[in-house]
Amino acid sequence: MTVTETTGSPLVTRGLTKRFRGGQVAVDAVDLEVPAGSVFGFLGPNGSGKTTTIRMVLGLIAPTSGEVELLGQPMPKAQLQVLPRVGALVEGPAFYPFWSGVANLLRFDAADRTADPRTRKVRAGEALERVGLSNAAGKKVRAYSLGMKQRLAIAVALMQRRDLLVLDEPTNGLDPQGTREVRNLIRELADDGTTIFTSTHLLAEVEQVCTHAAVMSRGRLIRQSSMAELRSELRPRLVVRTPDVTKAAETLKSLGVTDLRTVGETVEGDAGELPIDKFAAGLVAADVRIHGFGLERPSLEEAFVALTGEGFDVAE
The missing domain is CATH 3.40.50.300 (P-loop containing nucleotide triphosphate hydrolases)
Incomplete structure (x- = not known):
């Protein structure tokens, strides 16, 4: 049938x-x-x-x-x-x-x-x-x-x-x-x-x-x-791990990074379409100590929470 x-x-x-x-x-x-x-x-x-x-x-x-x-x-x-x-x-x-x-x-x-x-x-x-x-x-x-x-x-x-x-x-x-x-x-x-x-x-x-x-x-x-469409819209964010969070945030802002957030010793933001090596060079020039650096794509959980303002259960 x-x-x-x-x-x-x-x-x-x-x-x-x-x-x-x-x-x-x-x-x-x-x-x-x-x-x-x-x-x-x-x-x-x-x-x-x-x-x-x-x-x-x-x-x-x-x-x-x-x-x-x-x-x-x-x-x-x-x-x-x-x-x-x-x-x-x-x-x-x-x-x-x-x-x-x-x-x-x-x-x-x-x-x-x-x-x-x-x-x-x-x-x-x-x-x-x-x-x-x-x-x-x-x-x-x-x-x-x-x-x-x-x-x-x-x-x-x-x-x-x-x-x-x-x-x-x-x-x-x-x-x-x-x-x-x-x-x-x-x-x-x-x-x-x-x-x-x-x-x-x-x-x-x-x-x-x-x-x-x-x-x-x-x-x-x-x-x-x-x-597929939803995943394609999850823009990667620049993430920097450093003990110099204030200086790092100020430097990244001056280099064009937007939507900056600081949590503990992590600074992250939207780097847009700019090449990330520009930000690495700027942080080094500003004497920011870098313990971690790269682009990270947001999870679906973060995307849905951003849409609704509510939490979801991610447990199995």
């Missing part, structure tokens, strides 16, 4: 807004466009509006205003036609706790009117194997750890081949090994032609898996672009 061909972007929002009672704006006029075949990271600190956006995209809650288009069709008008082609994991898994993992999979698949009952058991076994739960298939879900429940939820989304897979914090509760397995699974699905839209507050997820990213902060979309 091949992924159904779609035209344009599989996920588009225009002016998507959600206000709750009391006037609280959770999502404020978000315009998203997810390229076909991409692994799209929806990044932001906890509470930035990511999950509310996803719930509106999938028709789980109604937007206050704005539009959603899934796989080329308007939502929620076309949800009966569109949602069977979309796999989703939103706000953590929910299962029948006294049923086994495989029994839960079979029940969810039976509720899908597009699923072929003749291949149900085979597909359940394959889905459990892909998420590493074959040995726990017969265990009751109430005995599953949070990480195992997370894997089982992904298995539900994998019971059928999907055009679009929407994953809300897919590595939540997983140990480092489980996290790596889910990342590899996401890459495999993308290689097979499935577009992946995954929300996270972990920069490692975006850096290691995603081809594109959007950054949310306080309900607003701050930035969206390809990862």
Whole structure:
């Protein structure tokens, strides 16, 4: 079975807004466009509006205003036609706790009117194997750890081949090994032609898996672009390590370095397009003792913090 061909972007929002009672704006006029075949990271600190956006995209809650288009069709008008082609994991898994993992999979698949009952058991076994739960298939879900429940939820989304897979914090509760397995699974699905839209507050997820990213902060979309484009905009900074920080900063400023910052015995700044040997020679001429000198490219963490003014979790 091949992924159904779609035209344009599989996920588009225009002016998507959600206000709750009391006037609280959770999502404020978000315009998203997810390229076909991409692994799209929806990044932001906890509470930035990511999950509310996803719930509106999938028709789980109604937007206050704005539009959603899934796989080329308007939502929620076309949800009966569109949602069977979309796999989703939103706000953590929910299962029948006294049923086994495989029994839960079979029940969810039976509720899908597009699923072929003749291949149900085979597909359940394959889905459990892909998420590493074959040995726990017969265990009751109430005995599953949070990480195992997370894997089982992904298995539900994998019971059928999907055009679009929407994953809300897919590595939540997983140990480092489980996290790596889910990342590899996401890459495999993308290689097979499935577009992946995954929300996270972990920069490692975006850096290691995603081809594109959007950054949310306080309900607003701050930035969206390809990862290649974002990395190309991270201009390297001149970094000088010296015990003579005051003299070094004054000298670099006189030589044209801008946006100077001093931390401990380190001075850094934007050298623009000027050759760095000019700065080395100027520092030596000013009798600045140099313990370290060179250009360093900012990390993605620094780029995202600069965009939002908020910290991100960089842990695995």
